[in-house]
Amino acid sequence: MLSKFLLLIGITLMYSTPLVFGALGGVISERSGVVNIGIEGMMTMGAFTAAAVSYYTGNPWIGLLAAGGAGVAIALLHAIASVTFKADQNVSGIAINLIGPGFALFFCRLLFKNATTTPPVQTLPKLFGNNAFNGTPVENLNVDITVILGLIVTAIMWFYLYKTKWGLRIRSVGEHPAAADTLGINVSRTRFLCVLASGMLAGFGGASMTLAIISQFNPTAISGQGFIALAAVIFGKWTPFGAYGACLLFGLAQALTVVLGGSDSGINVPSQILAMLPYVLTIIVLILFVGRSVAPKEDGIPYEKGVR
Amino acid sequence: MKMLSKILKKQITSTIIALLFGFLVAAIVLAIAGYNPGQAFGALFKGMLSKPKYISNVIIKATPIILTGLSVAFAFKTGLFNIGAEGQYVAGSIAAVLVGVKLNLPAVIQVPLVVLAGVLGGMVFGSVVGFLKAKFGIHEVITSIMLNWISLYLSNFIVSSQAYHLPNSTSTYPVNESSYTMILPKWKTSDAGMAALKPNKWLYEMMLKTDVNVGIVIAILMAVVIWVLLYRSNKGYELRAVGFNRDAAEFAGINVNRNIVQAMLIAGALSGLAGALSITGIAPHKISTLAAFENYGFNGLSVAMIAGSSPIGCVFAGLLFGGLLYGGQSVQQEVGAPTEIINIMIGTIVFFVALTKVVPALAERLEKRGVGHAQ
Known part of the structure; x- marks a missing residue:
């Protein structure tokens, strides 16, 4: 029983981590007033870059950093479109979702002899070293290092957004850019940087999939996690810890399907129905507990100087 | 100037x-x-247009994404972001299979019933989104994303269920032949049909080598219907008013919540129609286990965006998108460049x-x- 419980916790943390990074990316971008539908595409870019770089350098940490860089590179497109050109943010985000996976698979085929998967790559270490506690129930708590990184980044973002003047500026730009502008805050630059940060975090999210969970890149490495992260942002009411909690919930629901789905669990539910559970649960939780979600006031609206 | x-x-x-x-x-x-880009584009257009068979396949490929594109574009005009077209499409195909496998009536009744079932399936998924937004204020993007996944697993559940699973396969039974919407499927393979088609090389190749079906006609018809609904009817005026400025619409006496639900109902119906027509019109006429989304709905998003959310524009954007997707396969075959x-x-x-x-x-x-x- 105890080992089952620990397994549940371990899997929950494992599944939720890529979502956490993606969702944090969404939070920072949307708090500054830019909707980022393109998280999925940015995560895919990150996932591929991480795997490819880790494969060629043999160092997963460089892979992780490169994934962040790749995320920034593709986020640059979103920033130019939605901030500099004040284009429709949904349209640009959809474009990112096509371009990101497109580039990832294109280069994957180029680099790895026309295959859409990379060979197995060097992964990031586990929290207590790779072979600690093997064979004991506690093994399940020896989670990937990315799990801890995700928690740390969440805490940092919370502190940054709510306890520093820069965070206040970001929030004011998202709520009332005209007022922020009057106070001398550069609205465009703030939003631009927030979108880039969003790309970096989404890139890390992709990396935490390929460098920790599946240890290679394949076409379904990122399949919908970016959209779930997007949902977690709204679910978590655009706050770092809210989004973190939402991601944990998704992770838990997924873990439940794994643990309950095992043949020895004695529960006879078709696996597809179990797999549906996380999503049904989310909708129920939204109806019962969360209710109306209020986005940052100017989320998704380009800022035009002098327009009321 | x-x-x-x-x-x-x-x-x-x-x-x-x-x-x-x-x-x-x-x-x-x-x-x-x-x-060589020139070579690659050459292969792309050759794979799109050089044979009647290709053109026919482009149109077949374009049909579902024109409809899902319409679904997204319509919702967009009413102020809703329908990222759930994917799930509504899958729901439509599930419902079409459920009815099409179990019923076997004369085609005149069977076809409308199967297609209508698909439309209803899409409607149910769409209206859940609209209802939750109107009643509880839950953002349509979250519910849509959740319902996309629910539809995927529901589809897999149907595939594996005893009543529908085709033994030794990863799919359901195909729907009964009376539900097919291809143009003259029986006649064209009969001796008389082949003889009649033979003199016309174009028709012969198109009809016999591809699943020519009525889907594209319905898709174009729907584009016109949606255009009329949006721009030439009172209802459309209300829907667009809600999309343009919710508060102003409410002040003008328009029931905002009802319009949100109705808008999602129609958007869902369009995507469901796309799913149903894919089942009735294209081989293998059944659903298979899905490991990931097939992107009919997500491609609809792109179609709607390229069309600038114009209903008529969706037809052209859909054909273009379908052409690129289909022709893109030849790029890999002929030039070796990744299709991506x-x-x-x-x-x-x-x-x-x-x-x-x-x-x-x-x-x-x-x-x-x-x-x-x-x-």
Whole structure:
């Protein structure tokens, strides 16, 4: 029983981590007033870059950093479109979702002899070293290092957004850019940087999939996690810890399907129905507990100087 | 000058600029990767247009994404972001299979019933989104994303269920033949049909080598219906008013919540129709286990965006998208360049569609400056 419980916790943390990074990316971008539908595409870019770089350098940490860089590179497109050109943010985000996976698979085929998967790559270490506690129930708590990184980044973002003047500026730009502008805050630059940060975090999210969970890149490495992260942002009411909690919930629901789905669990539910559970649960939780979600006031609206 | 700004203000100009950029960026990427862009584009267009069979397949490929594109575009006009077209499409195909496998009536009754079932399936999924938004204020994007996944697993559940699973396969039984919507499927393979088609090489190849079906006619018809609904009816005025300014619409006495539910109902119906027509019109006429989304709905998002959410524009954008997707396969076969270049290209087109939305505004500024100088 105890080992089952620990397994549940371990899997929950494992599944939720890529979502956490993606969702944090969404939070920072949307708090500054830019909707980022393109998280999925940015995560895919990150996932591929991480795997490819880790494969060629043999160092997963460089892979992780490169994934962040790749995320920034593709986020640059979103920033130019939605901030500099004040284009429709949904349209640009959809474009990112096509371009990101497109580039990832294109280069994957180029680099790895026309295959859409990379060979197995060097992964990031586990929290207590790779072979600690093997064979004991506690093994399940020896989670990937990315799990801890995700928690740390969440805490940092919370502190940054709510306890520093820069965070206040970001929030004011998202709520009332005209007022922020009057106070001398550069609205465009703030939003631009927030979108880039969003790309970096989404890139890390992709990396935490390929460098920790599946240890290679394949076409379904990122399949919908970016959209779930997007949902977690709204679910978590655009706050770092809210989004973190939402991601944990998704992770838990997924873990439940794994643990309950095992043949020895004695529960006879078709696996597809179990797999549906996380999503049904989310909708129920939204109806019962969360209710109306209020986005940052100017989320998704380009800022035009002098327009009321 | 006036001429120029007039041209720049036309939406079609922006779209054409975006298309050019799409090809340009794709060419650059191909060149960097060491392929000859000219050759690759040659293969692309040859794979799209050089044979009647190809053209027919492009149209078949385009049909579902025209409809899901319409679904997204329509919702967009009413202020809703229908990222759930994917799930509604899957729901439509599930419902069509459920009815099409179990019922076996004369085609005159069977076809409408099966298609209607698909429409209803999509409607149910769409209306859940609308209802939850209207009643509990839950953001349509979250519920849509959740329902996409629910539909995927529901589909897999149906595939594996005893009543529908085709033994020794990863799919359901195909729907009964009376539900097919291909054009004269029996006649064209009969001796008489073959003899009649033989003299016309084009028709012969199109009819016999591809699943020519009535889907495209319905898709175009729907585009017109949606256009009329949006721009030539009171209901459409209400729906657009809610989309344009919710508070103003409410103040004008429009029931906002009811309109949200109705808008999602119609959007869901369109995507469900797409799913049903894919089942009835294209082999293998059944659903298979899905490991990931097939992207009919997500491609609809791109179609709607390229079309600038214009219902009629969706037809052309859908044909273009379908053509690129289908022709893209030849790029890999003939030039060896990864087919994903097509995704990069389409992505770039969508990206520049977003960017070129600012062209009309620039034109306006240009015009104003001209007037200033004249005075």
